[in-house]
Amino acid sequence: MIDFHSHILPEMDDGANDVEESLALLAELKSQGVTKVVATPHYRGRCSVKRFLFDRQKSYDKLKAAMDATGEEYPEIILGAEIAISEYILQHHGLDRLCIQGTDYLMAEMPNRNWEPFLYHVLYTLAAQYKLKIMIAHIDRYFSTIGRNEKIMKLIEMQPVFQINTPALMLRKGKKLLKWLNLFDAKMVFGTDCHNMKNRKPFYKGPMSYVVKKYGEDFLDDINLFGKNMLGVESE
Numbered sequence: 001m002i003d004f005h006s007h008i009l010p011e012m013d014d015g016a017n018d019v020e021e022s023l024a025l026l027a028e029l030k031s032q033g034v035t036k037v038v039a040t041p042h043y044r045g046r047c048s049v050k051r052f053l054f055d056r057q058k059s060y061d062k063l064k065a066a067m068d069a070t071g072e073e074y075p076e077i078i079l080g081a082e083i084a085i086s087e088y089i090l091q092h093h094g095l096d097r098l099c100i101q102g103t104d105y106l107m108a109e110m111p112n113r114n115w116e117p118f119l120y121h122v123l124y125t126l127a128a129q130y131k132l133k134i135m136i137a138h139i140d141r142y143f144s145t146i147g148r149n150e151k152i153m154k155l156i157e158m159q160p161v162f163q164i165n166t167p168a169l170m171l172r173k174g175k176k177l178l179k180w181l182n183l184f185d186a187k188m189v190f191g192t193d194c195h196n197m198k199n200r201k202p203f204y205k206g207p208m209s210y211v212v213k214k215y216g217e218d219f220l221d222d223i224n225l226f227g228k229n230m231l232g233v234e235s236e
């Protein structure tokens, strides 16, 4: 099982504070059935892509050394990033280098405020300029149970992959969202968006049990297969 959204890398963003916390997050993910985790530290355009990648590698190397030193088995880490979509983001060079390792999928984080038309334009430009595929981070954050979800309807036309935060699946809103995206035959993946071992712990197993109970094993298998194909994983 793959967790597509996490802040497990130490000292990178508002996620894991140190290596110890990273190891605890990884151990917790493993205990909940996660075999691969995509590390998606925030990229908000406050430094160059080059600098961000340097810092990310340093953080990963430190964590990998600590993982090896424990002799324990952990989920495999795949490097990625969560790119904040703003009017300024396209000024940065090499955004394609922030794709999920080994793929052409870029995880885009939309703002919480209203989505001005230019934001869609930024997504289109990213996709066209770099020939990328777009994954929209935590789509549950923008879904409303009231009204027509115009913002998301416009995104559906672009056919991105929608990443749903697993904790949301235990809420009425997230349950409705899953049903709604399924009606539109939208492509989706799941991620914990875990940050720490306090108030944003990994929560994966319970939500997956809900999905199986509600939609059946085959439904979850299809989502997992899509995720595996995206990462180029043959079998587990």
Ligand SMILES: [Fe+2]
Pocket: 005, 006, 007, 082, 193
């Ligand atoms: Fe996140």
